[in-house]
Amino acid sequence: MIKVSLPGIIVIMFLSDEKIIDLEKKVNDIRQSIISMLVEAGSGHTAGPLGMADVFTLFYFHVLKHDPKKPDWEERDRLVLSNGHICPVLYATMAHAGYFPLEELKTLRKFGTRLQGHPHREYLPYVETSSGPLGLGLSQAIGMALADRMDGKDKDRFIYCFMSDGEQDEGNSWEAIMFAGKNKLRNLIAVVDRNNIQIDGFTENVMPLEPLVDKWRAFNWHVIEVGGHDFKALNEAVEEAQAVYEKPTVIIAHTIPGKGVKEFERDYKWHGKPPTKEEAKMALDELRTLGGKIKSEHQ
Numbered sequence: 001m002i003k004v005s006l007p008g009i010i011v012i013m014f015l016s017d018e019k020i021i022d023l024e025k026k027v028n029d030i031r032q033s034i035i036s037m038l039v040e041a042g043s044g045h046t047a048g049p050l051g052m053a054d055v056f057t058l059f060y061f062h063v064l065k066h067d068p069k070k071p072d073w074e075e076r077d078r079l080v081l082s083n084g085h086i087c088p089v090l091y092a093t094m095a096h097a098g099y100f101p102l103e104e105l106k107t108l109r110k111f112g113t114r115l116q117g118h119p120h121r122e123y124l125p126y127v128e129t130s131s132g133p134l135g136l137g138l139s140q141a142i143g144m145a146l147a148d149r150m151d152g153k154d155k156d157r158f159i160y161c162f163m164s165d166g167e168q169d170e171g172n173s174w175e176a177i178m179f180a181g182k183n184k185l186r187n188l189i190a191v192v193d194r195n196n197i198q199i200d201g202f203t204e205n206v207m208p209l210e211p212l213v214d215k216w217r218a219f220n221w222h223v224i225e226v227g228g229h230d231f232k233a234l235n236e237a238v239e240e241a242q243a244v245y246e247k248p249t250v251i252i253a254h255t256i257p258g259k260g261v262k263e264f265e266r267d268y269k270w271h272g273k274p275p276t277k278e279e280a281k282m283a284l285d286e287l288r289t290l291g292g293k294i295k296s297e298h299q
Contacts, residue, residue, distance in 0.1 A: 015062060015235040023231050026096060027057040031260045032287050033092040033105055039280035041109040044117065047257035047270040048164065049089035051195050054229045055162070055253055056093040063238055065157060068098035071126040077157045078128050078144050082137020083164035083193070084118035085272070090127070091115050099126045135170030137161050138190060142180050145188040145248075154187040158242065161190045166198030169207045174219075180248045181220030188248040189241045190221075193228070195257040197268035216250050228253035261286055 030053050038044045060066070065077045081090055088108065095102045100114075107113035114120075119127040129140050141161035148154045167173055180188055194212070196203050203209050217223045222244045226237040234253065241249035257271070258264030261283040264275075275283055 015232060019062065020231050023054075023057055023061060026061060027053050028260070028287055028290070030057060030089065030092045030096055032284055033096070033102065034088045035261075035275060035280050035283045035287070037088050037092065037105045037108045038274035039277055040106050042274060043109055044088055044274050045085045045272050046264060046274060047197060047267070048083065048086035048193065048195065049092075050261065050264065051228070051255040051257045051259045052086055052089050052162070052193050052253075053093075053259065054231065055191060055193070055234065055255070056089050058231055058234050058238075059160070060093045060097045062235065064160075068094075071099060075157060078141070078159045080129050080137045080141040080144070080159070080161045081119060081127070081131060082140075082161055083134060083167055084131025084137075086164070086193075087115075087117070087119050087131075090119065094126060134164065134167035135173040135176075137163060138173060138176040138180070141188060141190075142176055142183075142185065145180070145185045146183070148187055149185070157187070159188050161188070163190055163192050164198070165192055165194045165196065165203055165209060165212070166206075168192070168209050168212065169198075177216065177219050177221065184220070184246060185248045186245050189238070190248070190250040192250060192252045193255055194252050195228075195255045197257050197266075197271055199268075199271050201268055212252060216252075220247050222247050222249040224249065224251045226251060226253055228255035229259060262291070 031050055034049045034053065038046055059079065064079060067073050067076065081087065091105060091108065094100065095105050104115065108115045109117050114124040116123060118131045121127055121130045129137065131137060138161050141159050145159040148159065198206055200206060213223050213225060224237045224240055226233050228234065237251045241251060256265050258267060263282065264270045
């Protein structure tokens, strides 16, 4: 990963073809871990974690300034997960990045685990915030961004906030969006998972969000739309967001819920349920063989 400074801000510059191949291998491993975690837990969310795996992989293995061996490193970037119910992808990515052993993923949602159904900072200090009700994460990220501005650190790192499209239904999300735009928080970058589903249906049936780009732009945000499974395009979007100096940026990442497992893709019913053992076996077979393109060592 190569980084340079523009107006005092660190910017990503280059993502090689070799690195993209490495990321594609890594995200497949992470998706397999998500499936294994969920079937072991017997509860949890499937569609969102699978859909956001590419975004998390790019950030933890290319974008973020962080150190798994020093999780409390003061100069690290901050990543706030607002839609905490997709935490299986957060936990899986952090484990693969070296924050804790992969074996611990099997404790998801179990009594006494550090890997709660929503991130819990008191149990797992490697996460920046605890989550619960949707719509809170952006306000928390704004607090961090404002604090960095007050401390003169807003040129040294970025505050990222990952959000769902469903939580755009929440009024407090729009209060935060307005506040950040008014205060021109250039060190704040939001990423919206635009997968078009929520717990009880498709977003445009439950509470239509479009024109979503125009809404964010109206509140003085720089807006970028991108395919959420294209590492090169995602990286270029982050690079552009980091270079914007006069306002906060939102990246609206169009993702496929349940990505990687055809049976799960684009079906809102997978928003909040785990696979059965039989469904998990099918999903793992598909991921391990790249949809039947190669032979798995497990076959």
